[in-house]
Structure formats: structure tokens, C-alpha cells
Amino acid sequence: MTHDFVHNNLPSRVVFAVGARTRLPEEIDRLGLHRLIVVCTPAQADLAADLTSPLGGKIAELHPHATMHVPVAVAAKAIARSREIDADGCIAIGGGSAIGLAKAIARDTGLPIVALPTTYAGSEMTTVWGLTDAARKTTGRDQRVLPVTVIYDPQLTVTLPPALSITSGMNALAHSAESLYAPDRSPITSLIAAESVRALADALPRLVTDPHDMGARADALYGAWLAGSALGATTMSLHHKLCHILGGTFDLPHAETHTAVLPHVLAVNLPAAPQARTALESALRAADPADHLFHLANNLGAEMSLKALGMPEDGLRTVIDQALAAPYANPTPVREAELDHLLGNAFVGAPPT
Ligand code: NAD
Structure with missing residues (x-):
């Protein structure tokens, strides 16, 4: 290597x-x-x-x-x-x-x-x-x-409600997932991110079963610490960019927006990021990380539709225009067709395609 x-x-x-x-x-x-x-x-x-x-x-x-x-x-x-x-x-x-x-x-x-x-x-x-x-x-x-x-x-x-625990955990997973294909990732950031994904994906279902399970709370917070560390050491890509635009423009709730958007961005990006894909497959023990994360969050009760989170239908154009206006690092070129496709799926809360 x-x-x-x-x-x-x-x-x-x-x-x-x-x-x-x-x-x-x-x-x-x-x-x-x-x-x-x-x-x-x-x-x-x-x-x-x-x-x-x-x-x-x-x-x-x-x-x-x-x-x-x-x-x-x-x-x-x-x-x-x-x-x-x-x-x-x-x-x-x-x-x-x-x-x-x-x-x-x-x-x-x-x-x-x-x-x-x-x-x-x-x-x-x-x-x-x-x-x-x-x-x-x-x-x-x-x-x-x-x-x-x-x-x-x-x-x-412990007082973090189960719904916010799940979406906040997905927010952390998003940090780790994007750091795995960041242009400035290093062996350390990738190890940190993979361990974070493993800890969070394992802890989230346990938190829904028992929000007072201190072992699960500790595992989730440990995963969040690692996710923040990976995010802090790398450059963010399309997922974080879209969530910034959605949050800033429509005042959408932060963690919930990350949850609804992440699977769709991964479906677009992972085919062009083989190392990240392998790391996520292994950490999640899943053949299709994007689909797995969609169903993990959805099955735990998270809202997966941007429309339900308060995004107006005519807002898609604004998001696409802002996302295309400023260039940033991403494994796949960001084009209007991909943005339209992934935001369309996230808008209605459909699984990634
Ligand atoms: P938040 O801090 O807004 O908290 C959401 C709600 O949950 C608030 O009403 C808060 O009072 C409540 N809350 C928080 N902890 C609680 C607990 N333990 N028990 C009960 N209620 C609790 O939400 P957030 O998702 O943690 O943060 C979102 C903000 O953080 C956004 O503005 C986002 O852009 C920013 N952010 C920045 C970075 C960065 O690196 N700069 C990274 C992640 C998020």
C-alpha cells in the first residue's frame, strides 16, 4: 500500500x-x-x-x-x-x-x-x-x-429524547462517513471514523430500547467524540454542504436534516470512493451502507422526509443553485442531475436509489 x-x-x-x-x-x-x-x-x-x-x-x-x-x-x-x-x-x-x-x-x-x-x-x-x-x-x-x-x-x-438521540447519532455518523472520503483524510482519521461508525451503529438501537442504558449512552458519546475528531481533522464534502444550505436557508432542524440527507449523498458518493465504501461495509456489517443507514434510522423512528421537516417544495431550486455556486471537494463531480435526483428522494423520504 x-x-x-x-x-x-x-x-x-x-x-x-x-x-x-x-x-x-x-x-x-x-x-x-x-x-x-x-x-x-x-x-x-x-x-x-x-x-x-x-x-x-x-x-x-x-x-x-x-x-x-x-x-x-x-x-x-x-x-x-x-x-x-x-x-x-x-x-x-x-x-x-x-x-x-x-x-x-x-x-x-x-x-x-x-x-x-x-x-x-x-x-x-x-x-x-x-x-x-x-x-x-x-x-x-x-x-x-x-x-x-x-x-x-x-x-x-440521558435526558436527550430518543428521537433526538437517533438523529444526533446520525449527525455524528455523517461526520465519520464524509471524513472517510475526504481529500485530506489520513490513516488516523480513517481509523477514528471507522471505529466511530461501529460504536454509533451499535449503540443507537440500544438507546431506543432503553434510553437510560448507560453503556449505550457511553458508547454513543464515545462514537460522537470520535466523529467530531474525524470531522475536525478533515475537509467536509457534499453532505455537509447540503445540510448547511438547508439549515441556513429554511431553518430546518440540524440533526434531523443530516439524517434525511446522509443515505442519499452516500448512494451518490460511495461508488466513487471505494476505500470509504469498504470501511463502512465493515463497520456497519452491511453490503450497502447507504441503504443500511436509511433503514437503520427509519426503523428507529427518524423522519426521513425533508418535506415533513419543513422544506418548501419550491426550495429545491434554491438548494441546487447554492450547491452548484461554490465548488468544494467531493468524490463524484457535483452536477445538477445528481443533486436533483438525491434531493428529490430526500424530499419525499424515499430510500436511496
Ligand atoms: P442543539 O444544540 O440545538 O440541541 C437541540 C435541542 O435539544 C435544544 O433545544 C437543546 O436545548 C436540547 N438538548 C440538548 N441536549 C439535551 C439533552 N441532553 N437533554 C435534553 N435536551 C437537550 O442541537 P445539535 O444538533 O446538538 O446542534 C446543532 C447545531 O450545531 C447546528 O447549528 C449545527 O450547525 C451545529 N454544529 C456545528 C458543528 C461544528 O463543527 N461547528 C458540528 C455539528 C453541529
Whole structure:
């Protein structure tokens, strides 16, 4: 085999254990932080207050205003508050929305982030930031937005409803699947991605059977950590591009959109990505990874139709135009006919063809 690759390790500290949330004070001490802004969604304000109460006077502000896709106005307010209170660090508690808001703060102020993820979105392991303005989502990479410390506690994910557990897990699977055919993949990112797919595909059915199964929660979060790591080290392709457009343009829910789109993109891309296909076949123990992932999610109750998620029928044209406008890496050339075909299937929730 010919080995020819470049691999960059991202510098972050990961603390992973059932009960690890109680180690937050020692991790904050380790970083020498004293005036913290805590960001979360409104729904997780009580959880954030509970988790950070042992930090006492070090918490300068609880800012429970995170919303999906980081609207610029929400980001501007959080950045302004960080400056007003003279924060020296930011704690993000929640899923990709809370971590996304923390990233917006860090990108502007350089504040270090300590993240306690409560979904499987994986944003905490990447340097990718996103902002949405006037129905357009912009993303970029900046080393400053990578959390310096991530505390993974599977107990924090127990309250994640089964439906969101499945779609969030599919979101993580999408990171790993796309990293397997990324132009800048390396042997390490491919090993990480394959292990992530194995762990997630094994855990998701167990979570539906028993959402309190701590072994399954730990396996899913472990898979999500690996998926975020693979995503953070590679370039995203067609799948992530389409989901960014769909989320930013129609405000579609993030994890659900990834779930509905992934099987269709894989059906188009895997014939041109034999290494990724072999890795997915082996990790999923399935002859047709695209079809297998469609039925895995569908059988576990996920909504597979973009129409049902709120996409307007006349929106297909907008998505195709935006997807064709900016070139990006993809194993197969992205042409109008393929986009029309795969988005048509995803729109109605049909299996990939
Ligand atoms: P989210 O953070 O919006 O959470 C969805 C809902 O679930 C919210 O209402 C939240 O309060 C609730 N929730 C979260 N954890 C919970 C728990 N344990 N129990 C009960 N309720 C819980 O959703 P998400 O899918 O985690 O994140 C989506 C956002 O993250 C999008 O904006 C997406 O673009 C971004 N994202 C970014 C990256 C990146 O690398 N930059 C990667 C993945 C996702």
C-alpha cells in the first residue's frame, strides 16, 4: 500500500467518564480561569446553573440564549456581554447550538472554551464556526474556537429524547462517513471514523430500547467524540454542504436534516470512493451502507422526509443553485442531475436509489 498523507492533531484535552461533570471545578482551576460566562439554550438553563454552582463566584454570567445555527444578533449580544463582564473564559453546556455560541464568542474575543456536550453533534472537537445572517449560513475554521477542554459525561445525555438521540447519532455518523472520503483524510482519521461508525451503529438501537442504558449512552458519546475528531481533522464534502444550505436557508432542524440527507449523498458518493465504501461495509456489517443507514434510522423512528421537516417544495431550486455556486471537494463531480435526483428522494423520504 502507498502511504501519502498529511495529518494534523488538534490540541484539546478530553476528559471522558460517567460522572465526569463533577470534575469541572478542577478543570477550570487547571486553566486558571476566574471570570466565566456560561452559555446554553434556554431549555438547559437549570442544568447549566446546577453544573456550574460548585464554581461559586467564578461564574460572572449565565447566558441561556443559544439558538440553532447561531444567528448573528444572538452572537453579537453574547460577545458584548463577555466584554462587559470582562470574562476570562467561556463554559458551553449543551449541544451544537450552545457550543456554536461559545465559538462565536471565542472567535471574537479569544476566550478559551470549556465544553460539556449533551448531544452527539461533535462540534466541540472542531475548529469550525458557523453564523447565520439573513437566511445564509457562513462557516469557517479558526483555531481559537476549538474548546481547550472537553468534559464528556454520558449521564448528561440521558435526558436527550430518543428521537433526538437517533438523529444526533446520525449527525455524528455523517461526520465519520464524509471524513472517510475526504481529500485530506489520513490513516488516523480513517481509523477514528471507522471505529466511530461501529460504536454509533451499535449503540443507537440500544438507546431506543432503553434510553437510560448507560453503556449505550457511553458508547454513543464515545462514537460522537470520535466523529467530531474525524470531522475536525478533515475537509467536509457534499453532505455537509447540503445540510448547511438547508439549515441556513429554511431553518430546518440540524440533526434531523443530516439524517434525511446522509443515505442519499452516500448512494451518490460511495461508488466513487471505494476505500470509504469498504470501511463502512465493515463497520456497519452491511453490503450497502447507504441503504443500511436509511433503514437503520427509519426503523428507529427518524423522519426521513425533508418535506415533513419543513422544506418548501419550491426550495429545491434554491438548494441546487447554492450547491452548484461554490465548488468544494467531493468524490463524484457535483452536477445538477445528481443533486436533483438525491434531493428529490430526500424530499419525499424515499430510500436511496
Ligand atoms: P442543539 O444544540 O440545538 O440541541 C437541540 C435541542 O435539544 C435544544 O433545544 C437543546 O436545548 C436540547 N438538548 C440538548 N441536549 C439535551 C439533552 N441532553 N437533554 C435534553 N435536551 C437537550 O442541537 P445539535 O444538533 O446538538 O446542534 C446543532 C447545531 O450545531 C447546528 O447549528 C449545527 O450547525 C451545529 N454544529 C456545528 C458543528 C461544528 O463543527 N461547528 C458540528 C455539528 C453541529
